[in-house]
Amino acid sequence: MxxxxxxxxxxxxxxxxxxxxxxxxxxxxxxxxxxxxxxxxxxxxxxxxxxxxxxxxxxxxxxxxxxxxxxxxxxxxxxxxxxxxxxxxxxxxxxxxxxxxxxxxxxxxxxxxxxxxxxxxxxxxxxxxxxxxxxxDRRFGFGGIIGESAVMRELHEKIAPLARDRDISVLLTGESGTGKELVAQAIHQNGPRSGKPFIAVNCAALPDNLIESELFGHEKGAFTDASVRKQGLFEAADGGTLFLDEISSMPLPVQAKLLRAIEEREVRKVGGTVSSKVDIRLICASNADLPDLVESGSFRSDLFYRIAVATVDLPPLRDREGDVKRLALHFLEAQNAAKGKQVELAPETLRAFEEHSWPGNVRELENLVELIVVTAGEDPVGPDDLPKSVFALDSNNEAAVHSNSDLKEARGMLVADFEKAFIKDHLQKNRWNISKTADEIGISRPALHSKIKEYGLSGPESENA
CATH class of the missing domain: 3.40.50.2300 (Response regulator)
Structure with missing residues (x-):
């Protein structure tokens, strides 16, 4: 009562x-x-x-x-x-x-x-x-972007005027896991459209044959499974902000229709003949090098210049001096509250965190802290309690640093090593439950199957065969 x-x-x-x-x-x-x-x-x-x-x-x-x-x-x-x-x-x-x-x-x-x-x-x-x-404001305002390093102060200064504008298109770039959706939400929440919808969609998670229908909607009978008329995400975001993550994965035919929707500020449903006006602010994100994709012909140059009116590059966690400890303690407090626990991190653990290269960036740190809280006992968590599969990557970092590869190739080696260890760790934790693991790490089931095949991972049955 x-x-x-x-x-x-x-x-x-x-x-x-x-x-x-x-x-x-x-x-x-x-x-x-x-x-x-x-x-x-x-x-x-x-x-x-x-x-x-x-x-x-x-x-x-x-x-x-x-x-x-x-x-x-x-x-x-x-x-x-x-x-x-x-x-x-x-x-x-x-x-x-x-x-x-x-x-x-x-x-x-x-x-x-x-x-x-x-x-x-x-x-x-x-x-x-x-x-x-x-x-x-706490979750999506600028105060929700945790970090006091010089590069994060520069980021705050750059996005503040962009948030105040109602319409300017923003392209967020940076490595996977750097927090692009959080920044997109902060721009929306601190701008004139804050009272309207914020709709986020991961373009890489949508099959090529459905992405057009998801974005623009479809009429009943437009294709085999179109049993009812469906509103698209452009219409759902009307008045607010549409965030397109991993836009680099969008097929070229859909890119052309996206360009028209942006320029004309109207959309036409799949199978439809009438266009509807929409009023949205578009924020896109990519961890791929879009200018390279433009040069190779896999991304339209006219669309690139339309979505990249303002470009904001998010720094990797390894470049955010002093922020690792702040973020780790922030995630620890949130996970303890969510799971009703009182897990503590030993000072040596926080030092290990600061020395780690974090190829998966903030997402890797957040997922690791969640895993620690779930599996921790009553004693403070020490370095020996950390997953060996993740922190063993630091030796690989040294090999990559001293390799003869160029910067992009060396970075790719590290990211691949991290992804393989990270996915394997979560698969083992979830006893190779594909749906649970995909949901936990934030990718689709087909994408997870693709990664398992790419890295040659095998489950308990294969290992015991």
Whole structure:
């Protein structure tokens, strides 16, 4: 059961005060009474209340002075004023002083009950809205992008003006796992479209034959399985932001239709003949080198220049000096809260984290901390408790650093080594449950099967054969 709302009733006339107090107590409120404004201020300093009901005319300190004192401190505590003059002027004056509502004397108990309930409901709704906004700001505001390194301060400075613009298209680049969707959400949440939808889609997770239908929708009967008319993601994001992750994987024919949708600001459903206007802000992301793909002919140059009006490159975790410890402790706190545990990391573990190269970036760190919290016992987690399959990669890093490969090839070696170890570790943890593992690491089942084949991974049955 929720806590009974607490009301402070201030009136020097017992014949007015007492019936109100008795009635509101019967209605489920906790009512405390004072006979003047000075006594009321003392109670407000000592206790928390959900509502004040005060008379205007009182000795020592009037209700008007009490109301002014409450508002001087910046309090949003709702106040209902009792006035003996049923005139428009007295009501307007009470509202000017900061009252939420007024009641004419002698008060009708039914009217008081209704106005008290409405005032408390309004305050509760305002508090919930404030809480939700704070949570959104924490998760998706710039403050939700954890990091105080120089490169992250530069990132904040770069995306802040982009967020303030309503329409500019933004391309987010950087290695896999650097937090491109989080940055996209922050740009949306801190911009003029924040009250509208944020729709994210991973283009690599959609089969080539369905991506057009997902983006633009389809008419009933447009193809074999189109049994009903379907709204596309462009229409779902109308007024808000559409985030296209891994746009480099989009087939060329769909790229052409995407370009038209961006330029004309309208979409046509698959199988349809009529176009619909859409108003969206487009943010795209890619961990592939799009200029290279343009040069090779696998990505349209006109689309590239349309989506890359502003380009933001996200730094890899290894370049974010001092941020690894901050992120690890942030993820540890979140996972402990989510799983009802109190896991601690030993100082040596945090040092090992800072020395690790993190080829999978922030996503690798977040997933590792989750694994640690799930599997940890009561003692602080030391370096020997960390997955050997992941931290053994640091020796491979040394080999890559001293190899004769160019930068892109050496980086590819490290990423491949990490992906193989990371996927194998999660497959083993989930006893080779493909669906569970794919969902856990954030890729589709076909993509996971492809990675298993690419890295030559085999399950327990194959190993025992």
């Amino acid at each position: 929720s806590k009974r709302p607490k009301i402070l009733l201030v009136d020097d006339e017992a014949q007015i005060r007492r019936p109100i107090e008795l009635h509101l107590n019967r209605c489920g409120y906790r009512v405390h009474s004072c006979t003047n404004g000075e006594a009321a201020l003392e109670r407000l300093d000592a206790e928390k209340f959900d509502l004040v009901i005060t008379d205007i005319k009182m000795p020592k300190m009037s209700g008007s002075e009490l109301l002014q004192q409450i508002r001087v401190g910046g309090s949003d505590l709702p106040v209902i004023v009792l006035t003996a003059f049923a005139t428009v002027e007295s009501a307007v004056e009470a509202m000017k002083l900061g009252a939420d509502d007024y009641i004419c004397k002698p008060p009708q108990l039914g009217e008081i009950e209704i106005k008290v309930r409405q005032a408390i409901e309004r305050r509760s709704l305002a508090a919930e809205n404030k809480r939700l906004k704070t949570e959104l």
